[in-house]
Amino acid sequence: MKISVDQYSEEELQEEGVFEWPVWEHEEAKFDWYYDQTELCYITEGEATITTEFEAITIRAGYFVTFPKGLECVWDIHDAIKKHYSFE
Template sequence: MVVIVRKPSPEEEQEMKNCPTWSCEVSEFEWDFEEEEVCLILEGEATVTYNGEAYQFGAGDYVIFPKGMKCHWSVTKPIKKHYKHND
């Protein structure tokens, strides 16, 4: 399982604008992804750690979390994202 962090294509960025938003203050927590999640980070910064591997992302990043991933979130700047789930 790998987290993908990259810049979105113009089409991906446009598509994500129609998706719900989620936000979180500076915090640390455990999270289980029951479905694949794709998100566009609008504000903030965070690091997600999975199996000893750290994935950092921030405003402007397009992030794909795999289904079944159990990870630790460390939100270092209040974060806001658009997100969608894929089966």
């Protein structure tokens, strides 16, 4: 179960309606998280490292991230994060 990170153009994001998705924000913190649905999100501010049993990736503004359903991870937010998100 891998986290996928992509980068899309502003035009592609607009076409997908990403900026109409709800917004989630969180200050610097470290916490466990479980995804009971696949989440698509676009990071607009901040930086965090997401650690799973298989990998540790750092996400930051400009990244489009897909968290698969069933993923268990630890979020370590280094710089207050803000993202648009949607569930599949």
